[in-house]
Amino acid sequence: MGDAPAAVLPEERMDVLYHYYDGGGITVEGPSVLVRKQLGESFSVQGKYHVDTISGASIDVITTASPYREERTELAGTLDYLRGDTLLSLGVVASDENDYKGRSFNIGVSQEVFAAMTTLSMGYVRGSDEIGRSGDPEFSEELDRHSWRLGVTQVVTRNMLAELAFETITDKGFLNNPYRQVRYLDPESSRGYGFQAEVYPRRRTSSAVALRARYHLPYRAAVHAEYRYFSDDWGIDAHSTRVGYTHATLPRVILDLQYRYYTQGAADFWSDLYPFRSAQNFLARDKELSRYDSHSVRMGVSYELFTARWAMFERGAVNFTYDWITADYRDFRDLRVNAESPGDEPTYSLSANVFQLFFSFWF
Amino acid sequence: MARLIRCLIVLGMLASVSACSGVQPWVQPYERDRLADPIMSFERDPVSAAYLQKLYDIREGARGASGGSGGGCGCN
Numbered sequence: 001m002g003d004a005p006a007a008v009l010p011e012e013r014m015d016v017l018y019h020y021y022d023g024g025g026i027t028v029e030g031p032s033v034l035v036r037k038q039l040g041e042s043f044s045v046q047g048k049y050h051v052d053t054i055s056g057a058s059i060d061v062i063t064t065a066s067p068y069r070e071e072r073t074e075l076a077g078t079l080d081y082l083r084g085d086t087l088l089s090l091g092v093v094a095s096d097e098n099d100y101k102g103r104s105f106n107i108g109v110s111q112e113v114f115a116a117m118t119t120l121s122m123g124y125v126r127g128s129d130e131i132g133r134s135g136d137p138e139f140s141e142e143l144d145r146h147s148w149r150l151g152v153t154q155v156v157t158r159n160m161l162a163e164l165a166f167e168t169i170t171d172k173g174f175l176n177n178p179y180r181q182v183r184y185l186d187p188e189s190s191r192g193y194g195f196q197a198e199v200y201p202r203r204r205t206s207s208a209v210a211l212r213a214r215y216h217l218p219y220r221a222a223v224h225a226e227y228r229y230f231s232d233d234w235g236i237d238a239h240s241t242r243v244g245y246t247h248a249t250l251p252r253v254i255l256d257l258q259y260r261y262y263t264q265g266a267a268d269f270w271s272d273l274y275p276f277r278s279a280q281n282f283l284a285r286d287k288e289l290s291r292y293d294s295h296s297v298r299m300g301v302s303y304e305l306f307t308a309r310w311a312m313f314e315r316g317a318v319n320f321t322y323d324w325i326t327a328d329y330r331d332f333r334d335l336r337v338n339a340e341s342p343g344d345e346p347t348y349s350l351s352a353n354v355f356q357l358f359f360s361f362w363f
Numbered sequence: 364m365a366r367l368i369r370c371l372i373v374l375g376m377l378a379s380v381s382a383c384s385g386v387q388p389w390v391q392p393y394e395r396d397r398l399a400d401p402i403m404s405f406e407r408d409p410v411s412a413a414y415l416q417k418l419y420d421i422r423e424g425a426r427g428a429s430g431g432s433g434g435g436c437g438c439n
Contacts, residue, residue: 015408015409017410032410032414033410034409048410050414114388115388115392116392117389149428155395157390159397161405163405167427167428167429169427206426207427208426208429209428210428210429210430212405212430216403221402230424230426232424236424238423238425240425254402262423267424288422288424294423325418327422354415354418356411358408
């Protein structure tokens with residue numbers, strides 16, 4: 001280990017990852033590959049390829065018979081330019097599904113000041129999405145996204161780093177999920193309720209601020225903590241906290257433990273059961289916009305495969321992580337269970353297992 | 364939202380004041396060996412971190428300020 005670096009280009013590395021998610025009735029799996037390489041002393045390029053292959057049937061599919069996306073492919077490229085203590089980044093991202101096409105570009109700049117004890121960063125992302133609906137070639141909607149990001153990273157002590165981040169995002173256009181539906185009381189229906197399509201506002205602005213810190217212990221280990229507050233103009237407030245421990249005293253092995261808690265309120269117009277059809281101008285029953293709590297526990301192990309140069313690589317590591325995620329929805333009800341009257345169904349909860357296996361090589 | 368903006372303005376003012384007040388760096392470059400340890404990185408494994416963050420973004424109403432400078436994915 002040397003001194004903390006001054007402004008530097010991203011480290012040259014290659015990661016090959018396989019991910020697997022199983023929860024809420026669906027599985028998502030696929031590869032993800034990242035390559036970062038320097039071009040001379042001042043430039044660095046990065047390429048990323050990511051695939052999500054989705055199968056199964058979530059509770060939304062089961063209860064409202066809506067189809068779901070089957071495969072998503074993401075390609076991303078970034079160019080970094082280092083000049084003195086300033087790092088400039090330009091990037092593009094293309095994401096494709098059978099019924100959704102996302103395109104975005106991003107620009108970022110970071111500057112070290114105060115004898116490199118403080119790093120200021122800012123960034124902007126502009127996205128343009130095209131939304132379709134399977135089985136409905138006439139359906140076509142658009143979504144524009146703008147995101148502004150500010151960040152300050154501070155050396156606090158010789159053992160502690162802290163980061164303050166702020167981001168505001170504005171979306172304009174079609175924000176619904178084109179398949180999801182809301183339910184309303186319908187006395188003419190045998191089950192007592194009916195379904196109609198969601199109606200969201202066509203604009204959403206949100207802000208989030210996060211404070212995170214890492215502290216190096218007297219031995220080769222670190223603890224970290226994070227808090228994020230989120231608020232948007234749909235009425236959602238959310239808090240997330242994360243604490244973790246990284247242990248690196250064993251030869252070649254790094255162990256990670258982490259706990260995360262997340263809680264959010266519901267959007268103002270959200271309801272699990274509206275009193276009648278088209279009861280409001282905006283209608284939502286997405287569980288993602290409902291009131292709920294989530295707990296996550298992560299365990300990770302990294303094993304250094306080689307430390308002396310091998311072929312074109314300086315070092316390499318194999319990594320395995322396991323995340324256990326639970327979510328307890330306070331108001332979103334499980335319609336798979338029959339109840340005596342609508343609204344008496346039990347609330348829904350899910351538990352998910354997430355596995356990642358990846359190899360990392362540094363050039 | 365207004366509280367957030369006020370908070371940021373105050374933090375910005377504090378940063379400006381500290382930058383102009385003649386405060387000297389209190390951690391010298393040769394004292395930063397522990398800070399340079401990879402276990403102190405906010406994003407030690409970028410692919411894994413981006414994947415997990417995306418997983419949260421899809422399931423949760425909240426988004427943004429999730430860390431990781433540089434490329435950014437712009438994909439919520």
